[in-house]
Amino acid sequence: MQGSRRSGGLLDALDCSPWGASCGRGRRAAAASRPLYTAEERVRRDSSPWTVVQGVLAPVQFAVFLVSLGLVARYLLTGEGLSAATWSVVAKTGLLYLIMVTGCIWEKRVFGRYLFAPAFYWEDVFSMLVLALHTAYLGVVVAGIGDGRAQMMLALAAYAAYVFNAAQFLLKLRAARRDEGRWRDDHGAAAGAA
Known part of the structure; x- marks a missing residue:
């Protein structure tokens, strides 16, 4: 027992x-x-320069993703522009690596661990799949495995996982804003009562 x-x-x-x-x-x-951030974690999040880095990199990565998705779709539909599509996926993957590394540093500063903090556990788990698919794409391109179409289909799989993961993070951030609104309301009411 x-x-x-x-x-x-x-x-x-x-x-x-x-x-x-x-x-x-x-x-x-x-x-x-439990709210997404404790009061101490909220202070660490708000004072960390890595929060700003994440706030800048996320929309930049999304913009590169949109351009790349257009180039990949163009290649798959017309058979033209394989080189541009390939380089766009490589650029998107480089940004993904950058946001993952800086995100790990942010998570360590805010939650005390580099990955899999309870607040972002499932987002981090799915991020590993996104990272694996993007890395597999790079490996396939460098090794010359498959033709351009097969490589771009793998890129699309990586992009589908990325979109799902981005939605996870957006929903989590929305929940955090709701939590903070409630926290402010509760603390404002407590301060008014005192």
């Missing part, structure tokens, strides 16, 4: 899944109502 309690505690410590309650781990219900 004591061993199972200990292993259950270890599982809870390692498992950051927000759906733990559906798997029989009730401790997650309290975590689901």
Whole structure:
């Protein structure tokens, strides 16, 4: 009994899944109502220069993605512009690496760990898939595996994963804004009552 309690505690410590309650781990219900940032994490987030870096890189990467998607689609539809499409995916992948590295530094500054902080666990998990698909694309291009069409289809798979992951982050940021609005309302009401 004591061993199972200990292993259950270890599982809870390692498992950051927000759906733990559906798997029989009730401790997650309290975590689901927890705001995205604690007051200390909010201060660290707001004072970190890496927050600004992420805020600049994310829309730049998205703009490069849109241009690249157009070039990839053009190649797939017309058979023209393989070189431009390839270089655009390489540029998008370089920006992805940059935003991943700076994002890890940001996460360490705000949450105390480079990856898989509970607040961004599933976004980080899916980011690994996005990174793997983009890296596979680079490997295929450098090794000359497949023709241009096959390579661009892999790029599209990487881009589909990227769009899903970007949506995850946008939904998380929207939830954080809602949390902060509630936090301000609660603290403003408490200050008014005092």
